Amino acid sequence: MNAGRTARERARAELTEEIKNEARRQLRIEGPAALSLRAVARELGMVSSALYRYFRNRDELLTALITDAYRALGAAAEQAVATVPAEDHRDRWRACWHAARDWAVAHPHEYALIYGSPVPGYHAPGDTIAAARRLVLVLLGVLRDGHAAGRLRPLARVKLPGGLAGQLDALIAEFAPELSRELFARLLSAWTQLFGAISFELFGHYVGSVDPSADFFAYLIEDLADQVGLPA
Amino acid sequence: MNAGRTARERARAELTEEIKNEARRQLRIEGPAALSLRAVARELGMVSSALYRYFRNRDELLTALITDAYRALGAAAEQAVATVPAEDHRDRWRACWHAARDWAVAHPHEYALIYGSPVPGYHAPGDTIAAARRLVLVLLGVLRDGHAAGRLRPLARVKLPGGLAGQLDALIAEFAPELSRELFARLLSAWTQLFGAISFELFGHYVGSVDPSADFFAYLIEDLADQVGLPA
DNA sequence: ACTCCTAGAGAGCAGTGATCTCGATATAGA
DNA sequence: TCTATATCGAGATCACTGCTCTCTAGGAGT
Numbered sequence: 001m002n003a004g005r006t007a008r009e010r011a012r013a014e015l016t017e018e019i020k021n022e023a024r025r026q027l028r029i030e031g032p033a034a035l036s037l038r039a040v041a042r043e044l045g046m047v048s049s050a051l052y053r054y055f056r057n058r059d060e061l062l063t064a065l066i067t068d069a070y071r072a073l074g075a076a077a078e079q080a081v082a083t084v085p086a087e088d089h090r091d092r093w094r095a096c097w098h099a100a101r102d103w104a105v106a107h108p109h110e111y112a113l114i115y116g117s118p119v120p121g122y123h124a125p126g127d128t129i130a131a132a133r134r135l136v137l138v139l140l141g142v143l144r145d146g147h148a149a150g151r152l153r154p155l156a157r158v159k160l161p162g163g164l165a166g167q168l169d170a171l172i173a174e175f176a177p178e179l180s181r182e183l184f185a186r187l188l189s190a191w192t193q194l195f196g197a198i199s200f201e202l203f204g205h206y207v208g209s210v211d212p213s214a215d216f217f218a219y220l221i222e223d224l225a226d227q228v229g230l231p232a
Numbered sequence: 233m234n235a236g237r238t239a240r241e242r243a244r245a246e247l248t249e250e251i252k253n254e255a256r257r258q259l260r261i262e263g264p265a266a267l268s269l270r271a272v273a274r275e276l277g278m279v280s281s282a283l284y285r286y287f288r289n290r291d292e293l294l295t296a297l298i299t300d301a302y303r304a305l306g307a308a309a310e311q312a313v314a315t316v317p318a319e320d321h322r323d324r325w326r327a328c329w330h331a332a333r334d335w336a337v338a339h340p341h342e343y344a345l346i347y348g349s350p351v352p353g354y355h356a357p358g359d360t361i362a363a364a365r366r367l368v369l370v371l372l373g374v375l376r377d378g379h380a381a382g383r384l385r386p387l388a389r390v391k392l393p394g395g396l397a398g399q400l401d402a403l404i405a406e407f408a409p410e411l412s413r414e415l416f417a418r419l420l421s422a423w424t425q426l427f428g429a430i431s432f433e434l435f436g437h438y439v440g441s442v443d444p445s446a447d448f449f450a451y452l453i454e455d456l457a458d459q460v461g462l463p464a
Numbered sequence: 465a466c467t468c469c470t471a472g473a474g475a476g477c478a479g480t481g482a483t484c485t486c487g488a489t490a491t492a493g494a
Numbered sequence: 495t496c497t498a499t500a501t502c503g504a505g506a507t508c509a510c511t512g513c514t515c516t517c518t519a520g521g522a523g524t
Contacts (some may be wrong), residue, residue, distance in 0.1 A: 008490070008501075031349070033265050038480065049483080050503045058481065116349025117263070118435050129440060158455075164447035171441060188442060189425070189452060195437075196428020203350055205427075207404055208361060210420060215396035220421060223390075240470080240522075247471095270511065281514080282472045290512065466522080473517085482511065491500075 016054050018044060018069065023061055027109045031063065062113070067128050069110040074134030076103040081138055090147040090230040096138050097194055097221045104198045115199055136191055137175075143187060144176055146230060153229035155182040183228060190224040248286050250276060255293055259341045264294065270295055287291065299360050301342040305365030308335040314368055319391060321378040322462040328370050329426055329453045336430045347431055368423055369407075375419060378462060385461035387414040422456040454456070 022040045022138045036147055038048040055061040074119055080099030083228040084092045104111040114132070146152045160168070160181060176184075200206050201213045226232075254272045257333045269290055273280040287293040312331030316324045336343040346364070378384040392400070394412060408416075429452055432438050433445045442448040458464075 006491075012501095020413070023410060027312035036480065037482090047504055048481080049505080052482075053502060076373070095238070115431075115437075117344035133440075158451075161447040161450045163444075164442065164451055167442050167447070185394075185448075185451060188448065189455065191429045192432055192452075193421070193425045194428075196424045196426075196431065199347075199428065199431065200424055201349075205364070208365075210396065210399050212395075215393040216417075216420065218393045219390075219396055220424075223421065238522080268511065269513090278471095279473055280512080281474075284513075285471060425494090465524100467522100470498080470520095470521080472522100473520090474515100475517105477513085478511100479513105482508085482510105485505080486504090487502105487504085489500100489502080493497090494495100494497080 012054070015044075019051065019054055020064060023065060024110065027065070027113070031109055031122065032113060035062070037061070054059055055194070063104075063128070065110065066113050067105070067131055069114045070131030070134070072101050072107070072110070072127055073100060074131060074138070075112070076100070077135050077138045081142065086145060087149065089142055089149070090225050090232065092142045092145075093139070093225050093230055094221055094230075096142065097217075100135060100194070101198055101217055104202060106158070108202050111198070111202060114197055116203070136187075139191065140176055141188060143179065143183065143228060143230075147179060147183075151231060152183070153231055155180065155186065155229055158182055158185070186224075186228045190228060193220060193224060241380055244286070251283065251293070252296060255271055256342065259297070259345070263341055264345060267294070269293070273436075282416060295360070297342065298345050301339070301346045301364050302360055302363030302366070304339070304342070305332060305335050305346070306370070308332070309367050309370045313374065318422060319381065320379060321381070321383055323373045323458050324377075324464065325371070325457050325460075325462055326453055328367070328374065328441060329449075332367060332426070333430055333433075333449055340409060340434050343430070343434060347427055348435070361399055371419060371423065372408060375411065375415065375460060375462075379411060379415075383463060384415070387412065387418065387464055390414055391415070392417065418456075418460045425452060425456060 004068075022043050023035055026035050026039060026043075035058070037051050037055075040061075041048040041051045051085055055064065076099045077096045080095040082159050086092075086096045138171060143152065164185070165181060168184050172179060172181065172184055194217075197213070201211075201217070206213045206216070233385075251272060254275050255267060258267050258271060258275075260311060267290070269283050270280040272293075273283045287296065297308070308331045309328045312327040313324050316327045318324075334345075346360075375384065397413060400416050404413065404416055429445070429449055433443075433449070438445045438448070
């Protein structure tokens with residue numbers, strides 16, 4: 001793994017990781033606005049200016065944390081789905097969403113970093129949008145498998161507003177030519193719905209209604225599984 | 233309106249409003265993290281310490297902006313619904329959601345303040361949760377009217393996870409004893425869905441899929457109207 | 465006319481992100 | 495093995511922030 005890397009390079013990579021870890025630790029306590037380069041440096045026993053050898057500025061550190069978070073969330077979903085037999089399509093759907101929600105609950109501040117309001121000065125490098133896509137691709141994979149196995153209940157045809165049909169067609173052509181517009185629309189809808197629910201839960205909007213919201217979340221997962229045509 | 237208020241009180245109220253307006257102006261440009269009391273004071277031609285006569289600290293100013301935002305969003309929804317004849321239930325549903333989305337698009341930073349990640353040091357005073365409820369209450373009103381007029385298609389009975397049924401019953405008892413669990417679950421679900429969609433749109437998560445997302449949003453509104461049983 | 469109280473000014477403190485310079489040192493090439 | 499180079503971290507510094515304190519001018523209420 002480390003073959004061909006000089007001691008310096010390894011040290012640099014390690015320290016970079018330590019900086020991010022310490023930053024994550026601070027994030028866990030106070031949230032992104034309170035993340036202070038100086039405090040991170042202090043905790044690591046160095047001086048703040050040294051930190052600029054590793055990250056050009058505060059935003060760059062935050063961006064690194066953001067892409068890491070996308071990666072972690074994507075990995076959690078992929079792993080969860082991988083543990084379920086490929087032919088249990090609905091269970092895979094469930095596994096993916098529960099993994100996403102569990103990860104979010106376990107890392108609320110990192111979740112807020114990626115699905116909360118964008119931090120000031122965010123530039124969404126191409127890096128992050130690829131990482132962000134992973135979770136949707138996992139779900140899409142589940143649906144494609146289900147479709148290929150002929151285990152997807154066909155969806156009723158729906159009237160789609162003008163521009164939407166074209167947007168869906170473009171996505172279909174790029175990602176899953178065998179699927180229908182209706183299914184794709186429902187996938188996007190489910191994706192929106194569940195991240196909406198996770199956000200509402202974590203950001204406190206369910207306080208006073210369905211809080212704690214584990215059961216409501218489970219209800220949504222089943223409901224949306226039905227809507228995309230996954231058989232019980 | 234101003235009867236019985238001394239000149240001093242009026243001046244104070246006016247300046248308070250000016251401070252909030254200037255703060256909103258800065259919010260529009262840079263986001264909440266960049267909101268600076270000193271900059272606000274500077275722009276208003278006073279010194280920063282004077283500002284503390286009006287707001288105890290930065291968080292208190294932000295909290296004021298948050299409750300204002302909830303109020304504005306709630307008012308926008310109420311007005312939109314009020315312009316539609318009471319018997320056009322589905323149109324009222326549409327009007328409410330379109331008003332919410334339009335307001336969010338017109339005030340993205342204020343939207344982020346209330347539906348993005350909670351700002352550090354948020355304490356969600358009781359004030360805000362009442363204001364936050366207004367929009368849901370508008371929707372609930374639309375559904376109650378529809379139900380009272382017998383114009384709501386009955387919903388299929390659904391199996392609800394253990395705790396959820398109890399939570400829904402409590403809400404039903406408090407807000408609308410005549411409605412069914414299924415309808416309430418769908419209302420919460422629609423609420424989640426549409427704010428999820430607004431957030432995804434504003435925070436850039438639809439880039440590369442359904443962006444611009446006006447049509448997708450319209451699709452969701454119709455879909456959810458169907459799901460809560462509003463007849464076309 | 466007298467007090468009282470409030471709004472605002474100004475100085476100051478501790479903390480922040482960021483930049484620059486300057487030695488120390490590990491690396492790489494001869 | 496010796497040396498030139500690139501990297502790293504320290505320290506000082508700048509402009510900025512939120513916030514507190516003290517002080518004064520002047521309007522409000524008696």
